Amino acid sequence: MPFWHFLYRCPECGKDPVLGDEDAVHCPECAAAFERGKDGAIRILRSGHPPEVRTAASLGHQIEALGGPIPRAVTENGEVQYRSRAVLRRVLREVPLRYRGKLKGFFEVHEEPEEGLLELSDETLTFHPGEGKEQLRWSLIDLRSIQTSSGSVQITPPELEAAVFYFPEDSPRRWEQLLFYAVRRARERAEEEGGMEELQSRTPSR
Amino acid sequence: MSLYYHTGRLLALTVVPVLARVRVEDAHHIPDQGPFLILSNHQSALDPLCIQTRTRRIVHSMTKSTQFSKPFFRWLLPRLRAFPTRRYKVDPHAVRVTLRLLGAGEGVCIYAEGERTWTGELQPLRSGTIRVALKAGVPVIPCGISGAFRSRPRWSGTFRRTDVLVRFGEPIHFGAHDDRAERERALPGARARLEGALRELTT
Ligand SMILES: [Zn+2]
Numbered sequence: 001m002p003f004w005h006f007l008y009r010c011p012e013c014g015k016d017p018v019l020g021d022e023d024a025v026h027c028p029e030c031a032a033a034f035e036r037g038k039d040g041a042i043r044i045l046r047s048g049h050p051p052e053v054r055t056a057a058s059l060g061h062q063i064e065a066l067g068g069p070i071p072r073a074v075t076e077n078g079e080v081q082y083r084s085r086a087v088l089r090r091v092l093r094e095v096p097l098r099y100r101g102k103l104k105g106f107f108e109v110h111e112e113p114e115e116g117l118l119e120l121s122d123e124t125l126t127f128h129p130g131e132g133k134e135q136l137r138w139s140l141i142d143l144r145s146i147q148t149s150s151g152s153v154q155i156t157p158p159e160l161e162a163a164v165f166y167f168p169e170d171s172p173r174r175w176e177q178l179l180f181y182a183v184r185r186a187r188e189r190a191e192e193e194g195g196m197e198e199l200q201s202r203t204p205s206r
Numbered sequence: 207m208s209l210y211y212h213t214g215r216l217l218a219l220t221v222v223p224v225l226a227r228v229r230v231e232d233a234h235h236i237p238d239q240g241p242f243l244i245l246s247n248h249q250s251a252l253d254p255l256c257i258q259t260r261t262r263r264i265v266h267s268m269t270k271s272t273q274f275s276k277p278f279f280r281w282l283l284p285r286l287r288a289f290p291t292r293r294y295k296v297d298p299h300a301v302r303v304t305l306r307l308l309g310a311g312e313g314v315c316i317y318a319e320g321e322r323t324w325t326g327e328l329q330p331l332r333s334g335t336i337r338v339a340l341k342a343g344v345p346v347i348p349c350g351i352s353g354a355f356r357s358r359p360r361w362s363g364t365f366r367r368t369d370v371l372v373r374f375g376e377p378i379h380f381g382a383h384d385d386r387a388e389r390e391r392a393l394p395g396a397r398a399r400l401e402g403a404l405r406e407l408t409t
Contacts, residue, residue, distance in 0.1 A: 006324055006361035022363060039368060040326060040356035056359060057325040094292065097274060099284035105299045107274035107290045145294050147321065149272055154294045162294045173324070 001151050007034055008171035009070060011062035016070040069181045079122045080182045084170040086118035088127055091162040108161060118165055120182055140186035146179045148172045210285035211264055218255045226252055226357050226370040230260040235347050235374040241308040243339055246349035247328050247404050248317035250358045253351050256372050257315055266307050268300055268316045293320065301338055308342045326355040328404055336396050340389045343382025348375035348400060350407025373407040
């Protein structure tokens, strides 16, 4: 997974997006560069300054401290509006796994990849596939789980066992954080009975 | 039949030192017989190799179901005593398999945070995992892994050889909480105790 999937926003000045490759990220706004240093630490290079070594945790906290979603995902009216090119793999069925005659559990079968556009708004998440195919639209308050898994974002919408999205040009971490933000807001607005409780630690769920 | 498991362990014992210098402390906390549940933090893809190669007993690992999507891994992983859990839902079958293995006197490892850390820090423990520990009523052995994140953080594609420390804590005996309401009451205390233990065991 490339470094910019984690450092999708400049922790120093908040700029989003940043420019990145496998093991380095560059901020086009403040010109800070971040690269994987020794021992999982991150080296920050700024012109005219000696390199600074920071932990991934401290930079992660710094991004969180910027608060809220990335500015380009919010309209002037304060509504969430964001879209990215995405590849969807639907999970329609789960298959039992047996070993030596015993049921060991179930695993999901990913359907063929479908290219399209994933669009997040204040109320809905919509996948627009190629021409001639029907779009998928889910109300945010109906999503039962959201999480990153390797280079993807897995969600659990109604009617599907799961939907797995890969983003050829975007960070799954950025999408996960945006979805959390939008789902929380949608639920607060809907004033759902019982509010939010935990299904999985990073999953806003009813 | 544990031929594949032991062969896999031998192979891993050869491969792991190339990727990391692993040190293990207090593996004696794992009982010589009877069931046990290892609850570990999850820093990198190295973690299962570190745990399974350094414990005398066979350890069954709860593994994300996605890992079973390719036929080769679907063949291999059960032979290495891995069983799937679907992370996008509460998976009752994964819980059932865990309880069945523990009931048969086996050892199981669950990564209590539910996913690898992005930052190297311990993440909140999943309630479902703590509920399993409370229901099972077997000795719970906290396991702290440190340094594996530095070897290959989740956001990096390359391994760098580092020191990895695997520390097993003293067994925690929560007792069996068969009643659901009782389990829910015990949950916050058990969470605090486990998180405390994992923080102490990781550096
Ligand atoms: Zn910047």
